[in-house]
Amino acid sequence: MVIDTDPTQGKLIINDIDDVLAILFLMAGSEVRIDGLTVTYGNSPLKRTLKVAHRTCMVTNRQDIPVLPGASKRGSRKPTPAARFIVEYFKQNAGKAVLVTLGPLTNLATALKMEPRLSEWIPAVLVM
DSSP, rough: EEEEEEOOOOOOOOOOOOOHHHHHHHHTTTTTOOEEEEOOOSSSHHHHHHHHHHHHHEEEEEEEESSOOOOOSSSSSSHHHHHHHHHHHHHHHHTOOOEEEEEEEEHHHHHHHHTHHHHHSSSSSEOO
């Protein structure tokens, strides 16, 4: 599984923690294998969401999960490490893994633009 996310957390009520809670829930499941977190802008700028994703992996002792930066703004379709990871991961795991999207779908849209066959390789996209 790859999780595409825009995680935020903090003391302010405007900080939306649903992505972090979903990631923690999935990390706790022994029947779930997370092979990557692709991070995008959304509830906060990319710099912040990337920091939160790294911190989430660190505090759960899951630094084995790659965290890749993606789109930094709406409508961006420039290839990013996150989009490239999505393409390569699902090319290698065609039909065997799912994509869980917790934020804007910009990384997925960019990956589809880079490789139109991607839609044939992902058996399910779970959108929150």
